[in-house]
Amino acid sequence: MTPDEFRHYGHLIVDWVADYRERCAALPVMSRVAPGEVRAALPASPPSAPEGFDAILGDLDRVIVPGLSHWQHPRFFGYFPSNGELSSVLGDYLSTGLGVLGLSWQSSPALTEVEELVTDWVRQMVGLSDAWSGVISDTASSSTLVALICARERASGFSLAGRGLQGRDAALVVYVSSQSHSSVEKAALLAGFGRAHVRPIPVDSAWAMDAAALARAVGEDAAAGRRPCAVVATSGTTTTTAFDPLEPIAGVAAEHGLWLHVDAAMAGSAMILPECRDLWRGIERADSLVFNPHKWLGAAFDCSLYYVRDAEHLVRVMSTNPSYLQSSVDDRVRNLRDWGIPLGRRFRALKLWCLIREQGVEALQGRLRRDLDNARWLEAEVRREPHWRILAPVALQTLCLRHEPPGREGEALDRHTLGWATRVNASGEAYVTPAVLGDRWMVRISIGALGTEREHVAALWDLLRREAARD
């Protein structure tokens, strides 16, 4: 494609995206296609000859859009907000258009230095001390894997340089909460610890990790000759946005030499609000931290931030230095290939840089406060409605709720809950996420899409009551 064709179709696509964002609110939030329907509507083999780009645009409307669930929809209350603020989208457009790679500092210096800069901007925005250094990765899953590998290597005296995990006498143990994200156990298993050495610590009535139970579990392992290695605490769990108590957890970690990794993937965004920072008091005592600006904050996916206090340790675990990547300035620059798993690196900093500059910190704070207000409003509405129950503290913008009409208990209640949640999603009017809390199904309402105003939350509340009353 020539630059002139790119100009022509690029303008069409910008307009198409602008239109999509505008008309999104009128589309059914959740896709209604059946499994296999999208694939069956497209040719099974690639074309030998060029197709015009107009054909692609045609398929976009005919096949792709009906196959999407619309995360940028103002009545998207599923999973978590994955906000692609349009200023950030433009930053990503620059990155893709430039097509430069950061294999090393030298391979495109600005790519590395703007990444250093914006991760430091965000550090300041969430009130972390300058002892932290950050890097952009794809997802919290990857960063938590990196954190547990770094913990493994610290506890094992750099076993990777020798016999790895395969020559150890004392098994390394990882502590998680029963409410940790699925990626945490996955990371521990991928890092080779084994499920037998992953201890799920019970939670208190607010679904936060019980630090006393952690201390007991750590003590028991140590007494049995195992080696407590790492604890993953969550600031804002996926199901209920519970905050594990970092101060006492950090105390246990310090006493036993555990690596403390904090998963603040969703709730990290809230820390740009000074009034929320008490929720992660003790964060300065952690060793590593992951936080995803591609969620609530508005950076286009993927933009996950991984912060560490001991960057030298990270680099020692992750470094590779083949001759074709060496340069004469290597002792004076960061080579971000040594800060994570992938070698190749696109210019992801641009989307965060554009977001923060175009919005400004105060506007970002204002939007998050709007969402917190909306969550408090809905919480109050639900609490005053008979037979509806809020099941967990509403720490931020996620509500866990259930309709509990008289006579519905146990599995009958589960059937009722899944029934109305399914009808809500099938209506196309809103998208919510059913999940299990304790041993019963409930519904998560995650507020905070860019376009979600009070009217959309009110419409959701009407819809929930209407669909719950049908059964």
Add this chain to the structure above:
Amino acid sequence: MTPDEFRHYGHLIVDWVADYRERCAALPVMSRVAPGEVRAALPASPPSAPEGFDAILGDLDRVIVPGLSHWQHPRFFGYFPSNGELSSVLGDYLSTGLGVLGLSWQSSPALTEVEELVTDWVRQMVGLSDAWSGVISDTASSSTLVALICARERASGFSLAGRGLQGRDAALVVYVSSQSHSSVEKAALLAGFGRAHVRPIPVDSAWAMDAAALARAVGEDAAAGRRPCAVVATSGTTTTTAFDPLEPIAGVAAEHGLWLHVDAAMAGSAMILPECRDLWRGIERADSLVFNPHKWLGAAFDCSLYYVRDAEHLVRVMSTNPSYLQSSVDDRVRNLRDWGIPLGRRFRALKLWCLIREQGVEALQGRLRRDLDNARWLEAEVRREPHWRILAPVALQTLCLRHEPPGREGEALDRHTLGWATRVNASGEAYVTPAVLGDRWMVRISIGALGTEREHVAALWDLLRREAARD
């Protein structure tokens, strides 16, 4: 940013990118900034109030562009081609603009199904049988890590469900070539094998793995009570584009139950040319394969493909299934979160889909054949020039060469090589990569940027001779 502002600035950015691609050829290929220069030119703290997007565009020209090395430049001969074909760039623009996530099939069905479709298109394009299933990941580094973890779990009878690598009697061993990419050893170390259990197998005179040496090493480990686990073969090594002989390697793997992973990150693109497929004869006997369309083929970074023959094994190793990601159709669809490390997934298939459709397979083949012709032309030129030497077979589009004037040997020759290579890069006229081959520095010329025509290769050759003659 409102859709209307997005329309306005989006058009500006499309035009800016089109201009950048047009004027790129006139820019110095390698950035001339000093370490810290870019960061120092930008504010150290984020703005409280919004800045206009015009200010961002100003900094782009003032600070960012001078800080880039231009991978899309027609005289970029460094590392490997990282082609962001403009049709693929537009596919990525759609993805970012849509802002949908594929946490599960249900969370945006088209995202998953188009990914299934295009990975199958590429499978057909490179002549693989339909026994292979593919998934898009970020980089070969990540896929090779996944492959070695899958190998670890197959050889250990799913140790992750028990004591992990920590309870094994017989150490698992991984075999690589001395010419394997740095990411291969890194993956083995991250997966917990330990460097003591990573065997670098020597190469033959063409820098390809010596399969007989592999057989001996595997036999010795087995005899010593260790458990040979996996071998990573490379189709197109980074330094010289050597092809490890897959047939005999697969024979060793079959005999000893090794997992065979093939790293075809760069050279996989060449397999859309039937005349090249003899280079990876035996590929059907591999267990897994990684190949990066974001290199030579032209998909905008990041777009790495990971293919496996036993998808069920992959899913069993990688699966997580928390309640908030379950849906009623899970037994009838692919949930790609279980095909790799990250949970979150953007609509990366669009950039491959747009590339293949807008170009058509024949035009992609034509461009790659152009680059192979250019490499053969340069090889012939170098071979007929006194004191210049081609150091490795030119299997595809990468040349390894050295200027060896009389009287320059050993370290003096290294100084000469690094001297002229540095002057070439500093000239801004071309970008080449010095690397160590054997124990001496040489220069890699990787041909295949989108805009690289014969005239650019000829200009490079003039430049090489001019700079080498200066010293």
